[in-house]
Amino acid sequence: MSMNEFIDNEVKSNDVVLFMKGTPDFPQCGFSGQVVQILDYLGVDYKGMNVLTDDDLRQGIKDYSDWPTVPQLYVKGEFVGGCDIVREMFQAGELQSHLSNAGVAVKAAG
Numbered sequence: 001m002s003m004n005e006f007i008d009n010e011v012k013s014n015d016v017v018l019f020m021k022g023t024p025d026f027p028q029c030g031f032s033g034q035v036v037q038i039l040d041y042l043g044v045d046y047k048g049m050n051v052l053t054d055d056d057l058r059q060g061i062k063d064y065s066d067w068p069t070v071p072q073l074y075v076k077g078e079f080v081g082g083c084d085i086v087r088e089m090f091q092a093g094e095l096q097s098h099l100s101n102a103g104v105a106v107k108a109a110g
Contacts, residue, residue: 003056006060007057007060012077014046015045015046015102015104016044016047016073016074016075016099017049018035018036018046018074019049019051019057019061019072019073019074020051020070020071020072022052023048023050024039024046024048028052031071031082032070032071032083034087036048038095039073041107042090042095042096042099042106042107043105043106043107044099044107045104051070067079069083075102076103
């Protein structure tokens with residue numbers, strides 16, 4: 001299986017996948033940490049993929065999405081964006097509705 005096929009399988013077989021530096025329990029960059037905080041705040045069940053453990057994965061995800069940076073968030077096989085996009089969507093309430101519309105459980109605010 002090629003790296004592209006591996007990534008494609010991960011994003012299509014998990015509802016929410018975050019390609020990040022570090023793990024959800026121990027993010028190793030501030031941007032990854034911010035996305036983890038948002039997803040955890042929303043109570044979203046997601047899979048974290050640590051790109052620091054595998055250089056092929058680190059480059060492969062950039063090639064797969066044609067997006068130059070990590071973290072990268074995928075919902076139901078669709079690339080949502082990186083830290084800035086996820087944060088802006090969250091602050092505007094768009095991330096919550098995007099997740100809900102995709103059938104992903106989100107914790108109610110408040």
